[in-house]
Amino acid sequence: DAGVIQSPRHEVTEMGQEVTLRCKPISGHNSLFWYRQTMMRGLELLIYFNNNVPIDDSGMPEDRFSAKMPNASFSTLKIQPSEPRDSAVYFCASSFGGALHFGNGTRLTVT
Amino acid sequence: SQQGEEDPQALSIQEGENATMNCSYKTSINNLQWYRQNSGRGLVHLILIRSNEREKHSGRLRVTLDTSKKSSSLLITASRAADTASYFCATVEGGSNYKLTFGKGTLLTVNP
Numbered sequence: 001d002a003g004v005i006q007s008p009r010h011e012v013t014e015m016g017q018e019v020t021l022r023c024k025p026i027s028g029h030n031s032l033f034w035y036r037q038t039m040m041r042g043l044e045l046l047i048y049f050n051n052n053v054p055i056d057d058s059g060m061p062e063d064r065f066s067a068k069m070p071n072a073s074f075s076t077l078k079i080q081p082s083e084p085r086d087s088a089v090y091f092c093a094s095s096f097g098g099a100l101h102f103g104n105g106t107r108l109t110v111t
Numbered sequence: 112s113q114q115g116e117e118d119p120q121a122l123s124i125q126e127g128e129n130a131t132m133n134c135s136y137k138t139s140i141n142n143l144q145w146y147r148q149n150s151g152r153g154l155v156h157l158i159l160i161r162s163n164e165r166e167k168h169s170g171r172l173r174v175t176l177d178t179s180k181k182s183s184s185l186l187i188t189a190s191r192a193a194d195t196a197s198y199f200c201a202t203v204e205g206g207s208n209y210k211l212t213f214g215k216g217t218l219l220t221v222n223p
Contacts, residue, residue, distance in 0.1 A: 004153070031209060043154075043199070043213040056210065091153055099144065100211060102153030 002026075006092050006103035014111055018080040021106045024073055025094030033100065034067055034077050035091040043091075049075065082110045115143070115200040115214035123220040130187040132217040134200030135180075141203040143176055144211065145185050148197045157185075157198075190221045 005024040013019055025032050034046040047057045052069045060067070064083070069075040079086055089107050093100040118133045134143070142161045146154040160167045160176045160183065167174045173186040187194055197216040204210060 042215040048209055098159055099156035104153045
């Protein structure tokens with residue numbers, strides 16, 4: 001079991017650029033979550049997918065953020081255009097009920 | 112919005128001592144979970160306690176839940192330097208079967 005795999009581990013980009021974060025959940029898990037972690041706000045749930053369908057995107061900050069899950073083994077979180085306040089660590093997590101299994105995150109820095 | 116709030120925010124102890132962290136929450140819950148996060152890594156699930164349970168053990172971990180006080184505690188016995196990490200409680204609110212809301216965590220430092 002390779003765990004939840006996220007890429008890239010670090011991303012540095014300039015304001016206005018498009019950023020795409022990627023996630024491969026654990027095989028067999030039917031739920032996928034995107035979280036954002038900052039010192040100020042802690043961990044915030046951005047969006048939740050169940051069986052590849054977005055169920056709750058109420059945490060997505062604004063229209064600049066979008067997420068897709070085209071199949072059970074892949075999800076993307078896109079920010080377009082990026083802003084300095086989007087700088088954070090973005091985590092993907094998957095589960096099959098109960099406990100969440102987190103990836104090691106993508107540290108995004110927008111300058 | 113924050114559901115769980117951990118206390119204390121930071122805790123520093125010597126190896127071999129016990130560490131106790133507390134979590135308070137506001138609304139009814141289905142279950143409460145504790146996670147650990149090492150620096151630069153993702154969160155790792157430690158233990159889940161359901162709303163109808165009062166105590167649960169896993170190795171050196173002991174978790175209690177008091178739904179009347181809306182609080183939980185995590186006890187780590189005989190701490191080790193490797194236990195140094197941030198610890199988070201997370202709750203699944205009563206009306207949801209998926210929405211985990213995390214507190215801001217307790218930073219535990221275990222000094223060798």
